[in-house]
Amino acid sequence: MKNETQGVGESNAKIILLGEHSVVYNQPSIAIPFPAAKVSTVVKETSDQTVISCEFYQGLLEDMPELLESLKETIRVTLKQLNKENHPLDIRIESQIPAERGMGSSAAVSVATTRALFDFFNTVLTQENLLSIVDISEKIAHGNPSGLDALMTSSSSPYYYTKGQPFEALKLNLDAFLVVGDTGKTGQTKEAVTSISKKLTKTDSVNTKKRIDQLGELAKKGRYFLENNEATKLGLTMSNVHQLLSELGVSSPELNQLVETAEKNGAIGAKLTGGGRGGCMIALTHDRIGAEKIAQALTDNGAKTTWVYDMRRGI
Ligand code: PMV
Numbered sequence: 001m002k003n004e005t006q007g008v009g010e011s012n013a014k015i016i017l018l019g020e021h022s023v024v025y026n027q028p029s030i031a032i033p034f035p036a037a038k039v040s041t042v043v044k045e046t047s048d049q050t051v052i053s054c055e056f057y058q059g060l061l062e063d064m065p066e067l068l069e070s071l072k073e074t075i076r077v078t079l080k081q082l083n084k085e086n087h088p089l090d091i092r093i094e095s096q097i098p099a100e101r102g103m104g105s106s107a108a109v110s111v112a113t114t115r116a117l118f119d120f121f122n123t124v125l126t127q128e129n130l131l132s133i134v135d136i137s138e139k140i141a142h143g144n145p146s147g148l149d150a151l152m153t154s155s156s157s158p159y160y161y162t163k164g165q166p167f168e169a170l171k172l173n174l175d176a177f178l179v180v181g182d183t184g185k186t187g188q189t190k191e192a193v194t195s196i197s198k199k200l201t202k203t204d205s206v207n208t209k210k211r212i213d214q215l216g217e218l219a220k221k222g223r224y225f226l227e228n229n230e231a232t233k234l235g236l237t238m239s240n241v242h243q244l245l246s247e248l249g250v251s252s253p254e255l256n257q258l259v260e261t262a263e264k265n266g267a268i269g270a271k272l273t274g275g276g277r278g279g280c281m282i283a284l285t286h287d288r289i290g291a292e293k294i295a296q297a298l299t300d301n302g303a304k305t306t307w308v309y310d311m312r313r314g315i
Contacts, residue, residue, distance in 0.1 A: 007120025027216025102274020189275025235269025
């Protein structure tokens with residue numbers, strides 16, 4: 001039963017399974033919600049001014065640093081909609097999602113906080129309204145968001161997405177475990193995206209275009225494997241995707257090292273996930289024992305954090 005004196009909101013991380021970078025060039029992509037890493041926000045009444053507590057800041061809402069502007073905007077827009085702009089609140093955010101690793105942490109924080117504020121004021125929040133609020137803050141955080149992070153951090157379904165087309169919910173049917181390894185280094189999405197666009201227009205346009213088309217084909221095949229319980233073929237597809245992304249120059253020595261470690265330790269496939277040049281990698285395996293072994297090997301080879309996720313749980 002809801003505690004009448006507090007509002008709560010939750011959200012989860014997201015993982016791009018296939019199609020990062022090529023999605024920029026209208027190729028399909030597949031992303032999944034990743035509930036092994038969550039954000040939880042609790043909102044309570046306070047007597048004086050609104051205070052906020054999160055990993056990077058504790059203090060008055062109005063004094064929040066520039067770096068957290070997108071979160072501040074989420075709270076401002078939400079309170080305005082609720083007509084509670086001057087209501088003093090105590091907002092506490094706990095995030096298990098590391099920032100800037102391609103796991104959607106900024107969108108997840110906005111989703112959990114918006115949900116908690118609506119819950120506190122006992123107001124219904126539609127998914128459409130949630131996405132529109134998070135889109136405003138994601139514009140501040142990322143400039144030109146596709147909406148993928150907002151959707152994935154707030155939903156329980158994987159999606160197939162091609163730019164300019166509606167998001168398509170996927171029915172996951174895969175007996176497999178996903179291991180995520182964090183290099184501990186922040187990803188460089190913007191730089192990586194820019195470097196590919198430069199290659200396309202200048203240095204290596206023919207090969208770059210060919211690789212982007214191949215990534216698109218692999219995402220299409222990957223969709224079939226995901227929906228038809230073909231874990232081995234999906235794993236192979238992931239490794240092929242990593243090879244192409246490396247050739248496009250968006251991997252890093254740390255990511256390559258972790259991908260190789262996963263493959264040497266029994267993964268059926270592994271790749272970087274998200275923008276690359278840092279951030280996280282993912283590996284696929286058939287069972288939990290295999291996944292735990294890979295996670296340990298990743299830790300022994302420099303991963304800062306690892307997560308093991310059972311993909312059969314019906315996300
Ligand atoms: O690093 P992330 O999780 O923000 O993912 C970036 C995905 C790219 O395809 C590289 C860029 C984009 O805008 O789709």
